[in-house]
Amino acid sequence: MKLTTALILPTLALANPLAVRQEDRAKFIGQFRTEGNGCPAGSVSVALSGEGQFVNEFATVTLRSYRVQVGPTIPPTEQNKQCRVFLDVRFPLGCQAVTFGNTLTGAVQLDPGATGTYQRAYVLPTAQLTGNRPADLQFTSANFPDYIQNEGVAARVTVQNEGQRTLPYSLEGGLSLQRGPNNNANATLSNDVWSVGITQQARCCKPPEPSFS
16 A cells, blocks of 8 residues: 655754653564565564553664675675665654664675775655765775764655555665776675664754754
């Protein structure tokens, strides 16, 4: 079923998140789906967490196959991969201002001459978002073997009826590796975990700034 929301023109800032009653909070509901050769069916799992009024406001997505690699014996099909993970979020009726805090973790192993790129976008259908198209992550052999990337996305959603309350919030990305002039370089790059939380939310009021904390 296609779900839609009405938009408010600017993305708005959040008031005190503790002022939102439990029944008026946006929450993950545990349903998800995936698309792309980087996260085929069966390779992704999702766990929800939270306490008290914050139950199901945090999700941990484990991506077991979202990795690329290059090397003299590795086929070109392993050099570029795409993945889209959609997490269903249930919103309260009315207008809700929300900040999603995203943490991406993965491993990097690059021989000299190899480089990697991770392109990302965060999407919530029909909503205006701030911070949802961060700059590409660039990796070289000088990087540490593991990375942690924190990114905040602010949104404002107006739900007019019960049938509009569930929307898919998604991470849409592309991993790629290049060997440059060193044709013998070996490299791997992965995104192993996407941790996402609804870190702030309130009934709509004044204009928002995306925030991770």
